[in-house]
Amino acid sequence: MKARFKRAAAAAALGTSVLAGCSLPSSVLERVADNRYEPPSAPIHCEGRKVCDEADALYIADLHADTLLWTRELSDLLPEHRGHGHVSLELLREGRTDLQVFAAPTITPLHEGYTDPVTGEPGVCIPSDGLDLQVPLRLFGGAARYPATVLSPRARALRQAARLEEWIAEPGSRLRRVRTVPDLDAAEAQGEIGALFALEGMHWVGGDETAVRAELAELARIGVRMASLTHRFANGLAVGSEDCGLLRDPSRQDAGLSAAGRWALDEMMARGIIVDVAHASPASIAQITELVRARRAAAGTGAAGRIPGLLHSHGGVQAVCPLPRNLDRASIQAILDAGGVVGIGYWPEALCSRTGDLPEVALRFAASLVAVIEAARDPAFLGRRAQAGAAPIDPFAHIALGSDFDGAVRLKMDAGDQPALLQALAEMDCATLKAVDPRLADVCAATSPPALPLTPERLKALAGANARRVLAAALPR
Numbered sequence: 001m002k003a004r005f006k007r008a009a010a011a012a013a014l015g016t017s018v019l020a021g022c023s024l025p026s027s028v029l030e031r032v033a034d035n036r037y038e039p040p041s042a043p044i045h046c047e048g049r050k051v052c053d054e055a056d057a058l059y060i061a062d063l064h065a066d067t068l069l070w071t072r073e074l075s076d077l078l079p080e081h082r083g084h085g086h087v088s089l090e091l092l093r094e095g096r097t098d099l100q101v102f103a104a105p106t107i108t109p110l111h112e113g114y115t116d117p118v119t120g121e122p123g124v125c126i127p128s129d130g131l132d133l134q135v136p137l138r139l140f141g142g143a144a145r146y147p148a149t150v151l152s153p154r155a156r157a158l159r160q161a162a163r164l165e166e167w168i169a170e171p172g173s174r175l176r177r178v179r180t181v182p183d184l185d186a187a188e189a190q191g192e193i194g195a196l197f198a199l200e201g202m203h204w205v206g207g208d209e210t211a212v213r214a215e216l217a218e219l220a221r222i223g224v225r226m227a228s229l230t231h232r233f234a235n236g237l238a239v240g241s242e243d244c245g246l247l248r249d250p251s252r253q254d255a256g257l258s259a260a261g262r263w264a265l266d267e268m269m270a271r272g273i274i275v276d277v278a279h280a281s282p283a284s285i286a287q288i289t290e291l292v293r294a295r296r297a298a299a300g301t302g303a304a305g306r307i308p309g310l311l312h313s314h315g316g317v318q319a320v321c322p323l324p325r326n327l328d329r330a331s332i333q334a335i336l337d338a339g340g341v342v343g344i345g346y347w348p349e350a351l352c353s354r355t356g357d358l359p360e361v362a363l364r365f366a367a368s369l370v371a372v373i374e375a376a377r378d379p380a381f382l383g384r385r386a387q388a389g390a391a392p393i394d395p396f397a398h399i400a401l402g403s404d405f406d407g408a409v410r411l412k413m414d415a416g417d418q419p420a421l422l423q424a425l426a427e428m429d430c431a432t433l434k435a436v437d438p439r440l441a442d443v444c445a446a447t448s449p450p451a452l453p454l455t456p457e458r459l460k461a462l463a464g465a466n467a468r469r470v471l472a473a474a475l476p477r
C-alpha cells in the first residue's frame with residue numbers, strides 16, 4: 001500500500017473522532033485516507049482497437065491491490081457508477097482480469113519528514129513506531145464484530161484472509177481461490193478470476209527459530225501465498241526502503257535481513273509462499289535475492305518440481321522516478337538474477353506522473369520498462385552473469401503489472417481500464433519516450449529489435465504470462 005495519507009487531514013479526522021466519542025463513520029475516514037478513483041481528464045476509449053477487442057485472449061494478471069483494507073464490498077462498485085475505489089467484481093470483469101493478487105497491509109504508520117543526508121532534499125520517511133492509522137480505520141470499520149483487529153496486526157491479516165474467502169464464496173462471484181497450481185489452471189480453464197492472498201509486511205512474526213517457522217506454517221495454512229517481510233519501515237524481519245532510520249542515517253545502508261527474517265524466508269520458500277521484495281531496502285533486496293538464488297540453484301540440480309518464487313509486486317524504478325521507494329539499478333539486476341519479475345506500479349510516486357491519467361501512466365510505465373531493459377543489458381551485469389555461467393536474460397520475460405489499486409493512490413483509471421492501458425502500451429514507440437527522458441528513448445531505439453512498439457509476444461508476457469510463470473513454478477502442486 002502506498003498510503004500517502006494526508007497528515008493534517010488524518011490528524012483532524014483522528015481528533016474529531018476522539019471528540020465525537022467514537023461516532024465518526026468509517027466511510028468518512030476512508031474517504032480521507034483512500035485516494036480514490038478520479039474521473040479521467042479525457043474519456044478512455046477502448047472498443048474497436050486491437051488489444052482491447054482481443055483482451056479476452058490475453059492472460060491479464062495484476063500483482064497488487066489493497067482492496068481488502070477498506071470496508072466496501074467487492075460487489076459494490078459498478079462500471080457505470082465509477083468512483084471511490086479501483087477494484088470491484090464488475091471492474092475486474094470489465095478489465096478482463098485473469099488473476100488479481102489481494103494484499104493485506106497490516107500496519108499503516110503516519111509518515112514523518114526528513115532531510116536527505118546526501119542531497120539535502122526534504123522527503124518523507126516512515127517510522128517503525130509511528131501512529132498507526134489502521135487503529136482508527138478499524139475502530140470505526142467493524143470493531144464491534146472484530147475487536148482484535150483494532151490493535152493486532154496479526155488479527156488484521158487473519159480478518160482480511162477471511163474476507164477474501166467471503167468474497168469468493170459469494171454466489172455468482174466467479175472468483176476462484178488460487179493456492180495451488182491446479183487452482184491457477186482451473187481458474188484459467190473456467191474463465192474465472194483467480195484470487196491470490198498476499199501479506200504486505202509480517203510485522204508480528206518474531207521470537208526464536210521454532211516460533212518463526214511455526215507462524216509461517218500457520219500463515220501458509222490459512223492461505224497466504226505471497227508475502228513481503230516488511231512494508232514501508234523496519235520491523236523485526238527486514239528494513240524497508242522508506243524507513244526513517246535508514247534514510248536519516250547513511251551508516252545504516254547495510255541494514256537488511258535479521259536472523260528471524262532469514263528463518264521466515266526459508267520457511268516461505270519451503271512452503272510455496274512467493275517472496276515479494278516490494279518495499280524492501282536495497283540491502284534487504286540484495287540479501288533476500290541472494291538467498292532465493294542459492295535455493296533456486298540447489299533446486300535446479302536435481303529435485304523436480306517447485307522452485308522458490310520471487311517478485312517485486314508493485315513500485316517504480318529510480319531511473320524514471322528517483323524516490324527511495326523505487327528500485328535502483330542494482331536491485332533490478334538482483335531481482336532478475338533471482339529469476340523474479342518486476343511489477344511496475346501505476347501511481348504518481350511510482351512513475352513521477354503528475355496527473356494519474358491513463359496516457360501518462362502508459363508513457364511512464366513504458367519508460368520504466370525500458371529502464372529495466374537497460375539494467376538487464378548493463379555490460380558489468382552481463383559480465384558477472386557470464387562469469388557465473390548464467391544463461392542470457394530476456395528482460396521482457398521479467399516485467400509485470402503491479403497497479404497498487406486501492407492502495408490510497410491517486411489514479412484516473414481503475415481495474416476496468418487494464419485493456420486500455422495495454423492498448424496504449426502497444427501503440428507506443430521509442431520516440432514517444434523523449435517526453436520522459438531522451439536517454440531512455442535512445443536506449444529503447446538501440447535495443448535490437450527496438451524495445452517499442454511491443455511485439456504481441458512481449459505484450460502478452462508483461463500482461464500476465466510472466467507473473468503466471470513465476471506463480472506456476474513456485475505454488476504448491
Ligand SMILES: [Zn+2]
Nearest residue numbers: 001002200407
Ligand atoms: Zn505497497
